[in-house]
Amino acid sequence: MTAAMDELLGILDLEQLEHNLYRGRSPKLDWQRVFGGQTIAQALVAAQRTVEAERHVHSLHGYFMRPGDTTVPIVYEVDRIRDGGSFTTRRVVAIQHGQAIFSLEASFQQDEIGLEHQVPMPQDVPAPDSLLSQRELLGKFGEAVPEGIKRYWDRDRPIEMKPVMLKHYTSREKLEPEQNIWIRTTGPVPADRATQAAVLAYLSDMTLLDTSTFAHGRAIFDRDIQAASLDHAMWFHRSHPLDDWILYTQDSPSTQGSRGFTRGSLFARDGTLIASVAQEGLIRLKR
Numbered sequence: 273m274t275a276a277m278d279e280l281l282g283i284l285d286l287e288q289l290e291h292n293l294y295r296g297r298s299p300k301l302d303w304q305r306v307f308g309g310q311t312i313a314q315a316l317v318a319a320q321r322t323v324e325a326e327r328h329v330h331s332l333h334g335y336f337m338r339p340g341d342t343t344v345p346i347v348y349e350v351d352r353i354r355d356g357g358s359f360t361t362r363r364v365v366a367i368q369h370g371q372a373i374f375s376l377e378a379s380f381q382q383d384e385i386g387l388e389h390q391v392p393m394p395q396d397v398p399a400p401d402s403l404l405s406q407r408e409l410l411g412k413f414g415e416a417v418p419e420g421i422k423r424y425w426d427r428d429r430p431i432e433m434k435p436v437m438l439k440h441y442t443s444r445e446k447l448e449p450e451q452n453i454w455i456r457t458t459g460p461v462p463a464d465r466a467t468q469a470a471v472l473a474y475l476s477d478m479t480l481l482d483t484s485t486f487a488h489g490r491a492i493f494d495r496d497i498q499a500a501s502l503d504h505a506m507w508f509h510r511s512h513p514l515d516d517w518i519l520y521t522q523d524s525p526s527t528q529g530s531r532g533f534t535r536g537s538l539f540a541r542d543g544t545l546i547a548s549v550a551q552e553g554l555i556r557l558k559r
Contacts, residue, residue, distance in 0.1 A: 283296060284474075293348070294318040296317075297345050301342070301427075308477045315376040316364075317466070318364050319350055328465050329378050330379055331379050331508065335502070346366050359379055403436065409441070431474075435451065440491065446488060447489075449483055452522075455518050481555070484532025484534050487524070499556075501553045502553050509548065512544050516541050517541050518540060520538055522537075532553050532555040534552075
């Protein structure tokens, strides 16, 4: 267990203030704003605390409204919208300085047996063991990697990533807006499904916005780009242990109106489709 992974599990253990009211903190890092995946994951944890243990999240939809302040706690207020015979619905509002910074709706369902199929995992992707880690990439291509990406890769983080394609990081070539990234936690994740879903939600916010810049030979760390997540949707298809590499395959069908849209699929190494993601984010050129 790395210190960063231990810290992630710590910030997901929210403090209960009152009925339907929870408080979360941010890691003590020099981030300018709260990482969006953290807010999604903490809001999901708050919702989970009000739902029967037999019901598990199957979808969530969130909107980012204001940047989060890393120096003060975030208060999560849960609205118990509906407890039905089959489904439970919750709405969560994340609040800082008296204002909403994020809202989430999540739906929960008890496991049921029914029709089942899934798309196959891409077959032409190199195995993670054959790829370099981000710190190894820095040692090999450090001079060609932009400064913002260098700082990001060099941080101690709870998530490790191995990108399959490196041209985006080392050139300004216009590329197809798609990518595959192997991703995993830097320590074990508890076996309970609620925690695993929260960790999966946390890591699902990584790299999506960047994919929408590929077609333009740009990157979200460029000094003249203002980038921020606007909304985030996620569907949890199958429970699967998070003790190995996950393939995050992404494509961006559209960028327009200073907004980039990206879709993602999260596959276990054995080919199981664990979850699907969609996100739109601000990709604004500064004048």
